[in-house]
Amino acid sequence: MRYETIQELMDKAxxxxxxxxxxxxxxxxxxxVRSKGSLGHIIEESHFGYPINSDARPDFEELGIELKVTPFKKxxxxxxxxxxxxxxxxxxxxSEHRYSFETSSFLSKATSMLIMLYQYEPEIPMDDYRIYKSFLNEFSEEDLAVMRQDWETIVTKIKNGEAHLISEADxxxxxxxxKGANGSIVRTQPFSDEPxxxxxxxxxxxxxxxLIRKYLTPELMESIANQGELNEMSIEELLETRLSPHYGKTLIDLCEETKVPYNPRNKAMIPHVMAKLLGVQKTDLSGIEEFAKANIKFKTVxxxxxxxxxxxxxxxxVDFENLCQSDWEDSDLYDTFAEQKYLFLEFQYDEEYVPKKKRIPRFVGIRLWNMPLDTxxxxxxEMWSEARKVVIEGVELIPMKNRVKNNLPGSKFNQVAHVRSKGADGDDKIRLPDGQWITKQAFWLDRNYIQQILDA
Structure with missing residues (x-):
């Protein structure tokens, strides 16, 4: 079936x-149906009346519109x-490095997309999944400005012979x-012999x-960017512009300035202060639109x-079941670093550390960072693999005077990452797959590795 106008297509959708x-x-x-991709085929074939194909051209070629059927969850x-x-x-x-952003394969595929949302509900059969919303997506100028920078980052790595070092967190x-059934599938690249x-x-x-929240809920996240700002500067530059006037101020000064009560025990205090400094009313940085869309998490240092x-x-x-049952690229830890960026909020004390003495830090800078793919x-x-091996073989728990040692990879393992306890106390425990109980554990980055990141 041929659709003559966008309105006709949207009415059908x-x-x-x-x-x-x-x-x-x-x-x-x-x-x-065995996979989610087949659900899109049903929409193409049964609802819109056109045969399934692998043509690179837009699905509705006469209108230049691509169809995407994608799941959301509550x-x-x-x-x-x-x-x-x-x-x-x-x-x-x-070939991609020969294009400009305007002629890129990405834009040729995504300039106009008819997006149809269905709700993913793992407890019901796929044939009962329901279409909730259909909308025509055309990127805003602000979003395109960020995507241009993203495309250039990817293509620059290709031009530098570093296609093998591309990471989603870049x-x-x-x-x-x-893309590929397993990690052994590789391709050649034009400027390096490295697959x-x-x-x-x-x-x-x-x-x-x-996007989903925009169309399924009436309330929108707050933005830190004014109209057109992201056309002129990157998100990192925007953050530096907004926050650098406050460098050198103590945390108490910042609380007074933003009218946020000073309470060192309140973990939400610093993100609340930072959100106010960025000009939004959210009490959590995750409620800022640019942070949410870019998958930026914050960490205080x-x-x-x-x-x-x-x-x-x-x-x-550490989710020990996930650790034992997942392959590396499907693991929680891989997702934590392969897909996310981190905004480090740097504070510095004026006084040397004295146990139990309360010190007031000064805000001294920010760093937007993602872990390099080779790391x-x-x-x-290496750390994840060793931890997985130890858990599968059975963790050795060795009682000491005031604690219980274990043979999970610790802080001396490789100077980048390790496993150590993070329980409320010694009684805050979790069951291991072999039935033993262990104090809740977490993945940690080594302080010296963090030091290297911030000093670079």
């Missing part, structure tokens, strides 16, 4: 809203988020995700979550008077 895939299917394809707190990234097209390392909204994993342009799950860092940095509790697949993988 909205006819699917409220219907299940079982109700839409007219070919019997739903009986053999979170425990009632908010909505994307179930996954939105994959667009494979990157040809040998970029903000547009990423280059790995590279096949990758595709995709919109990050965090970016898609922003405290330096001693000489600039040294005294404490390691934790990155989430992710190097030292981080």
């Amino acid at each position: 909205r006819e699917a809203e409220g219907k299940t895939f079982g109700e839409i299917d007219t070919t019997g394809r739903i009986k053999n 979170n425990k707190n009632g908010t909505y988020s994307s179930k996954e990234r939105l994959v667009l097209n494979m990157i040809d390392y040998h 970029t903000m909204y547009l990423s280059a995700c790995t 590279a994993k096949p990758r595709a342009f995709s919109l990050k799950a965090s970016y898609m979550s922003g 405290a330096r001693e008077p000489d600039g040294k860092i005294r404490e390691h940095m934790s990155f989430g509790k 992710i697949d190097g030292e981080l993988y």
Whole structure:
């Protein structure tokens, strides 16, 4: 079937809203659905009436519109988020670097997209999944400005012969995700003999979550950017512009300035202060639109008077079941660093550390960072692999005077990452797969590694 106007196409798309895939299917394809990709085929074939194909041209070529059918999920707190990234097209390392952003394969595929949202519910069969919303997506100038920077970051690595070092965490909204049945599949690249994993342009799950919330909920996240600001500067430059006037001020000064009560025991205090300094009313930095869409998480770092860092940095509790059952690229730890950026908020004390003495730090700077891919697949993988091996074979628990030691990879393992306890106390325990109980553990980055990042 041919659609002559965008309005005609959108009217047809909205006819699917409220219907299940079982109700839409007219070919019997739903009986053999084994993957989410097949759900898109049902919409193409049964709802819009055109045959399934692998043509690189837009699905509705006469209108220049691409069809994307993608899942969302409802979170425990009632908010909505994307179930996954939105994959667009494979990157040809040998040709992409010849294009400009305006002629890139990404834009040719994604300039105008008809996006149809269905709710992912793991407890029900796929044929009962329901289409909730259809909308035509055309990127804003602000989002395109960020995506241009992302595309240039990816293409620069290709031009430098570093396609094998591309990481999803390199970029903000547009990423280059790995594609292939397993990690052994590789492709050649034009400026290096080093083979590279096949990758595709995709919109990050965090970016898609922003779109989904925009269309499924009336309230929008707050933005730190004024109209057009992201056309003129990067997100990092925007953060530096907003926050640098406050460097050198004590945390008490910042609390007084933002009218946030000073309470060192309140973990939400610093993100609340920072949000106010950035000009939004949110009490959590994750409520800032640019942070949410770019998957930026914040971490507070405290330096001693000489600039040294005294404490390691934790990155989430160890899920021992996930550790044992997941492959590396499907693991929680891999996702933590391969897809996320971190905004380090640096504070520094004026006085030397004295136990139990309360010290007031000064805000001294920021650093937007993501872990390099060679570190992710190097030292981080080595630590994860060793931890997995120890847990599968059975953790050795060795009673000491005031604690219980174990043989999980500790802070001396490789000077980048390790496992150590992070329980409320010695009684805050979790059961291991072999039935033993252990104090809750977390993954940590070594303080000296954090030091190197901030001093670079």
